[in-house]
Amino acid sequence: MIAGAIAIRQRSIIPGFGLSLGVMLSYLGLIVIIPLCVLLLKASDAGWAKIWMELSSLRTLAAFRVSFGIAFLAAAFNAVFGFIVAWVLVRYEFVGRRLIDAMIDLPFALPTAVAGVSLTQIYAENGWLGSVLAVAGIKVAFTPLGILVALAFVGLPFVVRTVQPILQDFDRETEEAGALLGASRWNILRRVVFPPLVPAVMTGFTLAFARGIERIRLRHLYCRQYARLFRDRSAADHHQARAVRLCGRNRDREPDAGGVLHPAAHHQPAAGMDPETARCLTMHRALTRVRRRASRCR
Amino acid sequence: MLDHASSFDASPAARQPLPLTESAGARTLLITIALGFLLLFLLLPLIVVFAEVLRLGFDSYWAALREPEALAAIRLTLLTALIVVPFNAVFGIAAAWAITKFQFAGQNLLITLVDLPFSVSPVIGGMVFVLLFGLQGVFGPWLAAHDIKIIFAIPGVIIATLFVTLPFVARELIPLMQKQGTDCEEAALMLGASGWQTLFRVTLPNIKWGLLYGVLLCNGRAIGEFGAVAVVSGHIVGHTTTMPLYIEVLYNDFNFPAAFAVASLLTLIAFATLILRTILEWRAEQRLASSRLH
Numbered sequence: 294m295i296a297g298a299i300a301i302r303q304r305s306i307i308p309g310f311g312l313s314l315g316v317m318l319s320y321l322g323l324i325v326i327i328p329l330c331v332l333l334l335k336a337s338d339a340g341w342a343k344i345w346m347e348l349s350s351l352r353t354l355a356a357f358r359v360s361f362g363i364a365f366l367a368a369a370f371n372a373v374f375g376f377i378v379a380w381v382l383v384r385y386e387f388v389g390r391r392l393i394d395a396m397i398d399l400p401f402a403l404p405t406a407v408a409g410v411s412l413t414q415i416y417a418e419n420g421w422l423g424s425v426l427a428v429a430g431i432k433v434a435f436t437p438l439g440i441l442v443a444l445a446f447v448g449l450p451f452v453v454r455t456v457q458p459i460l461q462d463f464d465r466e467t468e469e470a471g472a473l474l475g476a477s478r479w480n481i482l483r484r485v486v487f488p489p490l491v492p493a494v495m496t497g498f499t500l501a502f503a504r505g506i507e508r509i510r511l512r513h514l515y516c517r518q519y520a521r522l523f524r525d526r527s528a529a530d531h532h533q534a535r536a537v538r539l540c541g542r543n544r545d546r547e548p549d550a551g552g553v554l555h556p557a558a559h560h561q562p563a564a565g566m567d568p569e570t571a572r573c574l575t576m577h578r579a580l581t582r583v584r585r586r587a588s589r590c591r
Numbered sequence: 592m593l594d595h596a597s598s599f600d601a602s603p604a605a606r607q608p609l610p611l612t613e614s615a616g617a618r619t620l621l622i623t624i625a626l627g628f629l630l631l632f633l634l635l636p637l638i639v640v641f642a643e644v645l646r647l648g649f650d651s652y653w654a655a656l657r658e659p660e661a662l663a664a665i666r667l668t669l670l671t672a673l674i675v676v677p678f679n680a681v682f683g684i685a686a687a688w689a690i691t692k693f694q695f696a697g698q699n700l701l702i703t704l705v706d707l708p709f710s711v712s713p714v715i716g717g718m719v720f721v722l723l724f725g726l727q728g729v730f731g732p733w734l735a736a737h738d739i740k741i742i743f744a745i746p747g748v749i750i751a752t753l754f755v756t757l758p759f760v761a762r763e764l765i766p767l768m769q770k771q772g773t774d775c776e777e778a779a780l781m782l783g784a785s786g787w788q789t790l791f792r793v794t795l796p797n798i799k800w801g802l803l804y805g806v807l808l809c810n811g812r813a814i815g816e817f818g819a820v821a822v823v824s825g826h827i828v829g830h831t832t833t834m835p836l837y838i839e840v841l842y843n844d845f846n847f848p849a850a851f852a853v854a855s856l857l858t859l860i861a862f863a864t865l866i867l868r869t870i871l872e873w874r875a876e877q878r879l880a881s882s883r884l885h
Contacts, residue, residue, distance in 0.1 A: 324757055328754070331723055332715070374628045381621050382625075391869075395869040404835045406839050407838065407857050410842050478612075
């Protein structure tokens with residue numbers, strides 16, 4: 294095998310080709326290639342006709358329309374404000390510029406869970422901005438507008454980071470030439486500066502849009518998959534374990550002290566169960582329902 | 592650029608300065624818009640996290656973090672990062688070595704394959720492993736027969752994180768090592784160094800900042816990964832919930848204070864990542880500038 298590899302590569306005195314390529318390919322194969330091939334095989338198992346039916350069902354289409362629309366709006370929003378931010382960061386000097394420049398990458402660094410939780414907290418009806426907006430009759434959390442805000446948060450760095458380097462390398466002499474020829478600042482911006490920047494902004498827009506689509510579509514998919522997983526036996530096990538723990542916590546603040554539950558307990562509070570446990574279970578089921586609805590909205 | 596403008600103004604006629612920048616008013620307006628936007632969209636979420644923590648007070652903050660389930664989540668997250676980062680770092684070095692130090696057919700294909708986990712969305716990444724190791728999956732029956740649990744257990748969390756964070760180190764190192772070429776390694780080998788000596792004494796010192804940067808990004812993602820881990824973990828609180836999952840569980844249980852306590856830890860990690868990253872970038876810029884001077 295190595296002899297074959299040598300035949301298709303140029304000779305080099307550097308050793309370790311077989312080892313490094315072997316490590317790389319086996320690791321890549323185990324973690325990425327084989328799993329993804331299995332996914333493709335499974336998808337083709339389901340049959341393309343069925344996949345097409347699923348994709349073209351009315352509900353899926355409606356979901357697609359909503360998600361494309363929102364992701365588009367969020368990306369457009371980001372394109373405008375991201376451009377302004379990039380412009381200000383490159384062209385103007387002000388206090389804290391470097392700090393803000395470093396902070397643009399925050400949505401990349403901050404785990405989505407944290408961002409989601411704090412955005413919900415801000416825009417919930419009793420939240421910091423949510424309460425102000427509620428007076429104006431605008432609801433943000435758990436509505437399409439909320440998704441838009443979240444996507445705007447996630448997509449911002451894409452626009453800023455694609456426009457920034459182009460703007461930095463921009464040849465200021467063309468601007469000076471425009472000024473010497475007597476153009477006003479606005480004309481210079483419109484005729485000289487903006488046209489070469491349009492491709493960069495469009496790239497940023499596309500990246501933000503793609504990221505947005507992926508986020509929503511997969512959230513949607515994930516909910517479905519989740520519901521199916523619950524039919525999986527081990528998932529049922531874990532759900533039950535969780536119910537046990539929840540009951541235990543509510544009873545005496547001691548996890549795992551909740552006693553034994555009936556195997557089917559997470560579907561129906563079984564007869565003969567002590568009323569406290571039954572109450573916990575009912576509450577737990579209600580919570581699960583709320584959670585599922587909330588996660589569907591997000 | 593202001594010097595330019597003023598040198599043109601030297602003519603006695605009171606001419607308007609060249610319009611090389613926007614008027615002061617427009618500048619202020621733009622800066623205000625940009626800063627206001629960033630405050631609203633970037634800073635506010637952070638401020639909220641820490642405001643909630645402050646409102647909580649130190650004692651209950653500490654108590655929330657001392658909950659056994661929170662401790663388990665922190666431990667699992669650290670364990671995952673500790674396992675995932677070295678694996679992906681070794682993979683990254685091997686991949687960069689194979690791709691950049693040799694010329695062979697199919698290099699570009701390999702680079703694309705390395706990048707694949709970035710183009711596949713994390714949730715799909717998680718689902719793939721459910722299809723492989725889940726009860727109805729390919730290896731599911733065999734695993735169940737031998738009583739090995741991967742999905743809804745810690746190995747699943749680790750494998751999913753491996754998948755998602757695989758490209759980070761390799762992606763940092765490949766362009767860097769491509770730029771550095773093979774001269775140093777060839778010189779070392781000519782002088783009689785062995786392959787490993789060349790790697791440890793010549794190549795690694797050359798790429799250490801890039802490697803550190805890649806490790807940093809990989810670590811940040813390994814700690815914060817949500818989508819892929821959410822699919823394989825099953826949210827068993829105290830066993831398979833990493834910190835991001837635990838935050839979601841707490842939040843959905845309406846336990847906001849605890850959720851924000853854990854979130855503040857992750858935010859601090861994100862901050863540390865950003866700061867280190869800025870320092871590393873700044874160093875790289877300086878090295879570039881000094882190498883240009885010589």
